[in-house]
Amino acid sequence: MAITPLDWPVVRQLRTGDYLGRGKSVQSKRTREIEPRTSTADRVVQSVCPYCAVGCGQRVFVKDEKVVQIEGDKDSPISRGRLCPKGAASEQLVNSPSRQKQVLYRAPGASDWRPIDRDEAIDMVADRFMASRAAGWQEHDEQGRRLRRTMGIAALGGATLDNEENYLIKKLFTAAGAIQIENQARV
Known part of the structure; x- marks a missing residue:
């Protein structure tokens, strides 16, 4: 079907009384047929x-x-x-087609990431967490006062976490002896 001057949007606006061009007169056939x-x-x-x-x-x-x-x-x-x-x-x-759906690991000094099992990754994180906690543990200060804390681990909560998740992270790190606990919502 050939398009005539009567099909032009400006002409349709004037013919239908849609002078501001906000109605159906400025919609194409394709736009009218789109389904949400x-x-x-x-x-x-x-x-x-x-x-x-x-x-x-x-x-x-x-x-x-x-x-x-x-x-x-x-x-x-x-x-x-x-x-x-x-x-x-x-x-x-x-x-997103670029969304990661597996755990990736890059060994120290390596240039490439490699996929690893989720349970292996959790074990690696837990082992490193405990090693850092132990390496930075302070039982007493210089005056002999009891501290029972670690400076080897810290937590920075993100605003993408909900209140319940941040609460549990705070409890976990406090129980582990960390004193450097902060949340992005307060930064």
């Missing part, structure tokens, strides 16, 4: 944005067990349906 990804979802799951400690509500649209869209949750008293740019782009966090 949210309408094809099998289910909607309520969630919380993973990026900061604010806790904005999210609606996660799932189709065939794959996240297809994430939007702000209008029922959230915190965000009332709004998301910051990072929260609005969190679907990319889930579906």
Whole structure:
């Protein structure tokens, strides 16, 4: 079908009375036929944005067990349906083709990363944590006062963790004798 001057957007605006060009007169046929990804979802799951400690509500649209869209949750008293740019782009966090799905390890002096088993990685972290704790342990100070602390480990919590996760990290590091415990939310 040939396009005539009557099909031009400006002419359509004048013909339909859409003088500001905000209505259907400026939409192409393709735009009118686009269907939102949210309408094809099998289910909607309520969630919380993973990026900061604010806790904005999210609606996660799932189709065939794959996240297809994430939007702000209008029922959230915190965000009332709004998301910051990072929260609005969190679907990319889930579906990015460059997302790492395995634990990678680079040995000291090595130039390449290699995949390792998750349990092996956890054991490596635990062994190094305990070795650093022991190497930096201070039982008493110079005056003989009891300290029972370590300067060999420290914790810096991130704003992407929720309050419960930061609470548990604080408890873990305090129990291990660390005194250098901070959270990004306070920095």
